[in-house]
Amino acid sequence: MSKNGKKAVYGIILIVIAALLVMKGINPGFLNNAFGQLGVWEIVWTVILGLILLNGILEKNLFTIIGSIAFLVFIYEGKYGIPNIPAWSIFVPAALIYLGIQAMVPRRWHFYRNTENGAFRAEYNSKKNDDCEESEAVIDCDGSNIEVTFGSTVKYFEDDEFTNSNLEVNFGSIKAYYNKVKMKGNVAYINAEENFGSIEIFIPKTWKCEVHKEQAFGGIPERGNVEWDGEHTVYINAEANFGEIVIHHV
Numbered sequence: 613m614s615k616n617g618k619k620a621v622y623g624i625i626l627i628v629i630a631a632l633l634v635m636k637g638i639n640p641g642f643l644n645n646a647f648g649q650l651g652v653w654e655i656v657w658t659v660i661l662g663l664i665l666l667n668g669i670l671e672k673n674l675f676t677i678i679g680s681i682a683f684l685v686f687i688y689e690g691k692y693g694i695p696n697i698p699a700w701s702i703f704v705p706a707a708l709i710y711l712g713i714q715a716m717v718p719r720r721w722h723f724y725r726n727t728e729n730g731a732f733r734a735e736y737n738s739k740k741n742d743d744c745e746e747s748e749a750v751i752d753c754d755g756s757n758i759e760v761t762f763g764s765t766v767k768y769f770e771d772d773e774f775t776n777s778n779l780e781v782n783f784g785s786i787k788a789y790y791n792k793v794k795m796k797g798n799v800a801y802i803n804a805e806e807n808f809g810s811i812e813i814f815i816p817k818t819w820k821c822e823v824h825k826e827q828a829f830g831g832i833p834e835r836g837n838v839e840w841d842g843e844h845t846v847y848i849n850a851e852a853n854f855g856e857i858v859i860h861h862v
Contacts, residue, residue: 629659654687661687664828675710675782675807675853676828682706710807711761711782760784760809769793776801781809789814791862795844803849806830810856817861819844826851836861 661680668676682702690696756769756777764785769777773796779786790802791814800819804811815821818841825832830852838861850857 626659626663629655657687658684667828671826673851674713678706678710679807679828679853707783707808758786758788760786774800777803779804779811779813781805781811782807783809785810785812787812787814790846791816798843798845800844800846801849802846804857805851805853806855806857807853808855810858812858812860813848814860814862815846816844819846819861821846821848821859821861823848823850823859828853830854831856832859834859834861 661683664676665680665684667673668680685694685697686699686702688694689702756767756771756774758765758767758777758779760781762783766787766789768789769792771793774790774793775796777788777790777800779788779802786809788811802813802815804813817836817839819838820840821834821838822845823832823834824847832850832852833856835858848859850859
């Protein structure tokens with residue numbers, strides 16, 4: 613579904629829920645079977661998490677799907693016949709399910725570029741593409757990859773032909789320093805995904821930085837000043853879920 617299509621779906625859902633809340637305020641018995649056991653804020657959080665779940669399904673984001681379902685179970689536990697469940701019995705198994713699926717499915721990073729507008733995206737692919745370097749759609753199949761789960765790491769890159777890098781953290785932290793690398797050309801790509809953790813990215817202040825942000829209860833701030841040299845540009849695809857991705861210009 614296109615970006616505008618998703619926005620339209622979200623807009624319709626929000627308007628419908630707003631109408632239901634107004635009707636419930638006017639007549640508390642309205643749709644009592646559906647909302648009778650929920651407070652106003654529980655209804656609001658149901659809507660928010662439902663939208664996050666829908667977005668996770670559309671974007672094929674496993675963390676968003678499992679996380680939103682876990683929070684919905686937490687909100688509805690003890691209601692509508694759902695037994696009372698301790699929080700640790702919801703979120704710990706959800707985290708283990710996510711990590712278990714991640715471990716079972718081998719993934720490779722592939723960068724794709726839209727030739728119409730120059731935008732890029734990074735995708736996982738469970739199968740190796742032997743012809744990736746010959747494909748016009750794929751920018752680079754190699755790169756400097758860091759994956760951290762329940763831990764932390766600090767990495768100093770010193771590549772003289774830097775093209776792309778991939779960072780992923782689950783319940784941990786990454787500090788990645790690119791201030792000593794040299795680009796192979798004038799463009800480089802960094803894909804960063806953070807789930808319950810933090811990622812700090814240090815890039816030269818002489819690089820122009822284009823950031824595509826996706827956030828679910830997370831932040832993606834930029835710190836420092838950019839003094840673009842007029843040549844080098846880095847495209848960062850940043851996805852922050854329940855944590856923070858900080859981009860430092862140094």
